[in-house]
Amino acid sequence: MSLQMIQQYFPGYPAHMHAQILQLHTQDKLGDYIRQRYPQAHMIQSDKALYDFCNEFKQRYLKNAPLLDKVYFDNRLTVERQTLGLNTAISRVQGGKLKAKKEIRISAFFKGTPTEFLTMIVVHELAHLKERDHDKAFYQLCQHMEPNYMQYEFDCRVHLLWLALNKAQPDAIT
Template sequence: MRRSARATRVRIVVTLNKIEVVAPLAVTEQHLHKFVSDKQQWILASQSKLLSKAPIQTAAPIRYSANSLIPYQGQSYPLVLSKTQQKQVKIQFDNGFIVQHPDSLDDEQSHNAIKNALIAWLKQQAKAQVHYYVSRHTATYQLKPRSIIIRKQKSRWGSCGIHNDININWLLIMAPPEVLEYVVVHELCHIKERNHSPAFWRLVAQHLPNYEQQRAWLKQHGLALMHSI
């Protein structure tokens, strides 16, 4: 929400990363809430259109060196490197990947060490996010998995075994967060509905009313994401 003395009317600006409501100073909060509510379908349609046309940002760098771009949650962030006397690669994230790597390694060794450390870091983030989304969605309809496994899969984003073991592809941490959430919900719903019947998709929609946007993103960008690293 942004108030502007120059604004003459309420308007909504939809981008990939946010929805901004620009309003004159005198407009009441009640009017703004009604305006946004009335425009909800237009907002969702605009988001879906932008999302379907968004360029995929999941290409891993050929070399893991300074300023290389690393895909993470639908965006790309630069590597900021510094050498250290420590024996292990240390990674921090602050609007970019801040990486300390051993000064005893040559360029090729540094490349491999940084790559392996980043993959391990991304897997950990994927695990944390998946567990968060599971906890967020299990309670409503008691869709409780027996176990949650995070791993790279060659042709699947997720699966639900006969004993309700959930598998999620860690590469989804490089997609927008909403896409990862959709895949988690998709597999959770298979605990109750074992096929892709209308009842299954209704259950998905009860958790994520706008799931079709995320499904469309995967259809368009999934192949590139699957081969990104």
Template structure:
């Protein structure tokens, strides 16, 4: 039986379908058809910052400003995450100052653009909601109506990438 660490928590019926696709070597072609392997334009930290600022301006105008956005090559290995929303607080005089930043795993430089958008939306939603609760996912779906499908497809993409690395 194929281990599917990126799909933990999904129903057995779905996992069975994924295992069948893997056994028949159809997962990769299915993903390539749905998300053609073309490189998106958002390759630099500066371009990523502009992209996320545009999403923020479109959907979350009143959210606190971002002090930085960057790709991070260590995030996947060290944090076992795909993106991070960080808040830094410091005392300045008699006031507490807070800055927020977003780091996104560098694997999204090569991933299809819809997956980059999904993770950007996910990390932006953390500006308002720290926990992965109902309100958090409602905000994600407001910013990206196909959020849940993209999240599943991203997990399938990561599964396929993992299989290709171990083959």
């Protein structure tokens, strides 16, 4: 694994964190790092369950934000395309009025992750209902909804990197 690959998965993170990842990889401990911290898978597999999960956070923390029209898993969102979540406001004319339909799409990748990573991406997309850019206010809102947000985001990147590395390696025993 190259340092360039680490930088790709951890853009904007300080060099000492890049070094930490490289060390874990060298010791072959990336997989253990995730398994030990996040042993729990979640049961949210349907779009209906995802909507409810998302809406609970929204009702608790963003009561005044517009109603979510649709929340669903999308298997077109991938790491390769650099998008794991999307939020859109589609404007449609309805009864002579322009109405924005709020949609949140979550990569289907999150069906198979620990609960914490699904929480992280849901909180991230919800925060975009109020804050457009990835600035200080945005991350403060994320942490308001999930105090461990920053850790979960970092660890989710570790998880993604580990998956990418393992996909690239041929099976040792066939």
